[in-house]
Amino acid sequence: xxxxxxxxAFVGVFFAWPVLAMVGRGLFVDGTLDLGGFADVxxxxxxxxxxxLTIGQAxxxxxxxxxxxLPIAHVLYRLRFRGRRMLRALVVLPFVLPTVVVGVAFRxxxxxxxxxGSLRLDGTFxxxxxxxxxxxxxxxxxxxxxxxxxxxxxxxxxxxxLGAGPVRVWFTVTLPxxxxxxxxxxxxxxxxxxxxxxxVLVLGGSRFGTIETEIxxxxxxxxxxxxxxxxxxxxxxxxVALLLLAARARGRRTAQRRxxxxxxxxxxxxGDAPAIAVTLxxxxxxxxxxxxxxxxxxxxxxxxxxxxxxxxxxxGSRNALVVPVWVALGNSLQIAVQATVIAxxxxxxASLVISRRPRSPGLRRALAGFDGALMLPLxxxxxxxxxxxxxxxxxxxxxxxSSPVLVPIAQALVxxxxxVRTILPVLTGIDGRLxxxxxxxxxxxxxxxxxxxxxxxxxxxxxxxxxxFAVALGEFGATSFLSRPDRPTLPVVIFxxxxxxxxxxxxxxxxxxxxxxxxxxxxxxLVERLRVGTMGAF
Amino acid sequence: xxxxxxxxxxxxxxxxxxVDAVTLDVAAGEVLGILGPSxxxxxxxxxxxxxxERLDAGRVRWHGDDIxxxxxxxxxxxxxxxDGQLFPHRTVEENIAYPLRIAGGRGGxxxxxxxxxxxxxxxVGLAGFGRRxxxxxxxxxxQRVALARSLAxxxxxxxxxxxxxxxxxxxxxxxxxDLRRILVDTGTTAVFVTHxxxxxxxxxxxxxxxxxxxxxxxxxxxxxxxxxxxxxIARFLGYTTVLEGAAARLVDAGAPGAIAxxxxxxxxxxGGQVAARVVRSTPAVDGARVRLAVDGIGEVDGVxxxxxxxxxxxxxxxxxxxxxxxxxxxxxxxxxxxxxVVASRGAADDSPFxxxxxx
Numbered sequence: 051x052x053x054x055x056x057x058x059a060f061v062g063v064f065f066a067w068p069v070l071a072m073v074g075r076g077l078f079v080d081g082t083l084d085l086g087g088f089a090d091v092x093x094x095x096x097x098x099x100x101x102x103l104t105i106g107q108a109x110x111x112x113x114x115x116x117x118x119x120l121p122i123a124h125v126l127y128r129l130r131f132r133g134r135r136m137l138r139a140l141v142v143l144p145f146v147l148p149t150v151v152v153g154v155a156f157r158x159x160x161x162x163x164x165x166x167g168s169l170r171l172d173g174t175f176x177x178x179x180x181x182x183x184x185x186x187x188x189x190x191x192x193x194x195x196x197x198x199x200x201x202x203x204x205x206x207x208x209x210x211x212l213g214a215g216p217v218r219v220w221f222t223v224t225l226p227x228x229x230x231x232x233x234x235x236x237x238x239x240x241x242x243x244x245x246x247x248x249x250v251l252v253l254g255g256s257r258f259g260t261i262e263t264e265i266x267x268x269x270x271x272x273x274x275x276x277x278x279x280x281x282x283x284x285x286x287x288x289x290v291a292l293l294l295l296a297a298r299a300r301g302r303r304t305a306q307r308r309x310x311x312x313x314x315x316x317x318x319x320x321g322d323a324p325a326i327a328v329t330l331x332x333x334x335x336x337x338x339x340x341x342x343x344x345x346x347x348x349x350x351x352x353x354x355x356x357x358x359x360x361x362x363x364x365x366g367s368r369n370a371l372v373v374p375v376w377v378a379l380g381n382s383l384q385i386a387v388q389a390t391v392i393a394x395x396x397x398x399x400a401s402l403v404i405s406r407r408p409r410s411p412g413l414r415r416a417l418a419g420f421d422g423a424l425m426l427p428l429x430x431x432x433x434x435x436x437x438x439x440x441x442x443x444x445x446x447x448x449x450x451x452s453s454p455v456l457v458p459i460a461q462a463l464v465x466x467x468x469x470v471r472t473i474l475p476v477l478t479g480i481d482g483r484l485x486x487x488x489x490x491x492x493x494x495x496x497x498x499x500x501x502x503x504x505x506x507x508x509x510x511x512x513x514x515x516x517x518x519f520a521v522a523l524g525e526f527g528a529t530s531f532l533s534r535p536d537r538p539t540l541p542v543v544i545f546x547x548x549x550x551x552x553x554x555x556x557x558x559x560x561x562x563x564x565x566x567x568x569x570x571x572x573x574x575x576l577v578e579r580l581r582v583g584t585m586g587a588f
Numbered sequence: 589x590x591x592x593x594x595x596x597x598x599x600x601x602x603x604x605x606x607v608d609a610v611t612l613d614v615a616a617g618e619v620l621g622i623l624g625p626s627x628x629x630x631x632x633x634x635x636x637x638x639x640x641e642r643l644d645a646g647r648v649r650w651h652g653d654d655i656x657x658x659x660x661x662x663x664x665x666x667x668x669x670x671d672g673q674l675f676p677h678r679t680v681e682e683n684i685a686y687p688l689r690i691a692g693g694r695g696g697x698x699x700x701x702x703x704x705x706x707x708x709x710x711x712v713g714l715a716g717f718g719r720r721x722x723x724x725x726x727x728x729x730x731q732r733v734a735l736a737r738s739l740a741x742x743x744x745x746x747x748x749x750x751x752x753x754x755x756x757x758x759x760x761x762x763x764x765x766d767l768r769r770i771l772v773d774t775g776t777t778a779v780f781v782t783h784x785x786x787x788x789x790x791x792x793x794x795x796x797x798x799x800x801x802x803x804x805x806x807x808x809x810x811x812x813x814x815x816x817x818x819x820x821i822a823r824f825l826g827y828t829t830v831l832e833g834a835a836a837r838l839v840d841a842g843a844p845g846a847i848a849x850x851x852x853x854x855x856x857x858x859g860g861q862v863a864a865r866v867v868r869s870t871p872a873v874d875g876a877r878v879r880l881a882v883d884g885i886g887e888v889d890g891v892x893x894x895x896x897x898x899x900x901x902x903x904x905x906x907x908x909x910x911x912x913x914x915x916x917x918x919x920x921x922x923x924x925x926x927x928x929v930v931a932s933r934g935a936a937d938d939s940p941f942x943x944x945x946x947x
Contacts, residue, residue, distance in 0.1 A: 409642075483673045486640050489660040490667040491687040492741060498661075501686070505677050 057400035057424070060392075061466075064459050065427055068438025073286065075441075076279030091280040097264070101284070104260040107175070108243035111182040112236045118183070118332050119190025119235070120228075121325035127195035128203075129322060130315045137333075138195075139578035144336055145188040146517070146574055148524025150541045151563040153252025154548060155339035156181045158346040158560065165342045178258055181249045184336060186239040193235035194228055201227055203316075216321065234299035237292045241429040244288065248526040248541070252548065261285050262527070266433045282434045289429035297422050340567065347560035358561035361554045370550045372535055375543055375562050382523055382539040382566075389461035389522035394515050396462065397469030400424055402503060404470075405477035421474070428467040432527025436460060439532060454537065460528035465518035472514040476507050509580050516577030520570045540566050590651075591616040591777050592637065592745060597646035599632050606632040608801035609646070614745075619771050619778045621792030621809075623785060625824055629801040630781045634747050637779060638667045650744070666743035670750040672734035674722040680733050681705055681718035687741035708736040711770060728759045735767070739774060746771070746778040752787055764790040785825055789813065797821050814914050822848035822916060828889045830916065835885045838862065839908050846916040851877060853912020854890030856898055860905030864890075866898050882906055 160172040268278040350357035362375035547559035592614040599607040639660035712732040789809035805817035816822035819830040827848035868879040875894040
């Protein structure tokens with residue numbers, strides 16, 4: 051009961067309430083339901099254009115991610131070669147890199163004088179698309195790869211023996227079995243892309259945006275809360291629909307039998323050449339922005355050097371910052387630790403509850419609903435959550451507006467779905483009879499949970515904590531709303547620095563981005579050593 | 589002395605009856621085999637005794653005390669699953685010591701942990717395996733470890749759910765012998781579920797046959813084997829043909845009612861008792877399996893020795909071998925056997941441990 055109550059209360063107070071409060075502002079005027087706001091907002095050409103842009107952008111990015119992700123998943127999960135594990139680790143990195151860092155990296159790559167400056171892509175739709183693909187291709191690779199790895203290749207062999215050519219085998223045997231994983235991954239990618247915030251804000255300039263950046267602009271610059279909440283409602287509807295789709299796909303996927311991964315892999319053959327070529331090209335594409343960022347950060351007004359890094363001890367030109375960058379890094383680390391602890395406690399408790407299979411069908415449905423609700427923070431606008439905090443948590447019993455706990459709580463909300471998706475599949479994979487064995491041998495229920503569930507899930511929990519920490523460290527959307535001016539986090543400082551160009555500020559932003567990326571990479575490298583397949587898979 | 593009493597236990601899942609009013613006693617130190625086809629509810633019955641299923645009706649008693657409401661972990665039984673269910677994150681030693689640690693924590697009398705583990709490893713023939721990871725073990729070794737773990741805390745009763753079914757034939761036969769020896773040597777009261785008659789007969793003192801959620805016959809292995817309670821039970825035990833009336837008496841002159849035949853009970857032989865025409869002949873390792881149309885009986889399965897080649901259409905002599913023939917009408921619990929109830933020294937009538945399952 052406590053296991054269900056604590057996560058429910060947490061998600062209720064810190065997610066549902068603020069989001070509903072924001073939504074309420076759009077639907078109710080002076081206490082009465084008024085849908086006029088919708089007509090009003092939807093009549094604006096700018097809104098319509100941004101909605102179209104958001105959907106088109108997300109759809110295109112999802113398609114590209116699937117097309118690129120499938121060959122990579124094949125190479126990394128079905129072929130046997132040295133360095134496979136390292137490549138799998140590398141491919142997940144972009145996903146956890148802070149959005150602001152990726153935005154800055156792409157700017158250095160694409161702007162005049164950058165490695166790809168000659169392509170003149172800076173400030174274009176293509177630039178945003180590249181960045182979205184950069185982020186999300188890992189989602190497809192990890193999700194599809196994780197399924198693919200366990201597929202029994204004898205089914206393909208059976209089809210081959212029956213006379214099907216490789217192309218027919220792929221379309222009639224392999225693809226249908228991967229379809230649920232592809233649907234699940236694609237809907238999650240669509241979700242991430244349609245709510246992309248930091249990267250679009252940095253790369254899009256004034257011409258391009260998403261519903262998410264528009265909500266941000268409407269609330270912070272135009273103070274048009276009504277329009278902002280109308281957009282939030284629409285976003286919520288789309289997000290819920292997508293999550294339902296993803297959840298259904300997940301349900302179908304778990305029905306498949308998995309085989310030992312060792313049986314399914316083979317050494318690379320000539321037929322794998324196209325997939326390997328795609329993988330190599332994408333690897334170069336993933337490395338380019340990072341290489342460009344690092345190179346550019348070492349470039350100062352006086353030529354090559356560490357000047358930008360040395361400047362991190364100060365507050366920037368024209369006193370752009372309130373605190374030195376190193377202090378902001380300290381803040382970030384501290385807040386991320388708090389966020390991780392919260393996300394883990396809540397996520398583990400929720401996973402333990404959801405992994406139960408009660409006899410009553412009603413309870414089973416309730417648990418499935420709870421599972422779905424926990425995924426919501428993944429897609430609901432971080433800006434909506436952040437702003438919702440401000441308007442709901444400013445009065446008793448939760449007068450937290452000026453409290454330092456708001457930022458870690460918001461970051462924990464963002465990390466929570468990732469924690470649950472890493473831990474829950476492992477818990478549901480435990481054979482119920484293992485628990486029964488422990489019970490029959492004399493273990494009371496608490497001991498069964500400790501000796502079976504917690505013992506088996508220990509590594510995934512460790513991996514999830516690293517993952518949550520990395521995500522919290524880079525969180526920008528909600529943090530940008532909630533962090534107090536005297537206690538900014540590193541992503542907030544980076545955004546501030548690129549917003550005030552001139553002097554050393556841009557160089558400092560680059561150096562700070564490299565530092566943030568390095569910390570993230572170090573954490574993920576450690577976590578990958580744990581070899582938890584569910585991490586980063588949806 | 590009756591140790592376990594199962595009284596009218598009924599379990600259903602979503603309206604489907606899995607265990608239907610089963611009543612059964614097990615004596616202290618006895619090994620009872622529950623034999624039945626898959627889906628007959630035998631595992632559910634075992635789980636009910638362990639406390640893992642919620643009963644729709646009925647009680648479970650231990651030495652007279654009602655333990656129906658006692659939670660699983662307080663019953664002091666042990667349950668061994670078909671695939672062992674060893675804890676994958678623990679070594680062999682740690683798996684076996686698991687119940688000892690619980691007992692130690694509870695009563696403070698976890699007697700000499702390491703010594704007991706070695707003793708158990710010795711008992712199951714795995715001395716020196718303590719430090720291995722359980723994931724490195726073969727299926728047979730894993731089952732031995734699971735058995736050692738189940739016995740570690742000296743359970744009041746051991747429940748075994750198809751403990752040997754996942755193993756290959758040769759290993760299964762060897763382990764069945766070991767299992768019987770270990771259970772008898774340790775004086776353990778045990779209930780053992782299987783769908784394999786050989787396994788049930790090799791391990792059990794008494795066998796209870798379960799079909800479609802109901803207990804249909806209880807008796808010693810020999811009784812059940814020689815006198816199946818009904819045609820249904822006979823077929824489940826591997827008898828291929830049931831004969832009644834004159835046909836039955838043609839095979840077994842003294843048969844008071846119906847009889848059941850296995851293929852091995854019908855042997856092609858020169859100068860046999862009756863004549864038959866070969867309908868079909870399939871080669872086997874030791875000769876041939878044949879389908880015979882026997883005069884006055886009809887078509888039955890039989891065997892032909894390697895020295896006597898037969899082909900479809902041949903007319904041959906047939907001899908009946910008593911070892912492959914059973915008289916129906918042992919103490920059936922679930923209804924009347926084919927050919928009418930026969931007065932017999934049926935197990936249920938004089939066994940103190942069995943009551944009729946149904947009124």
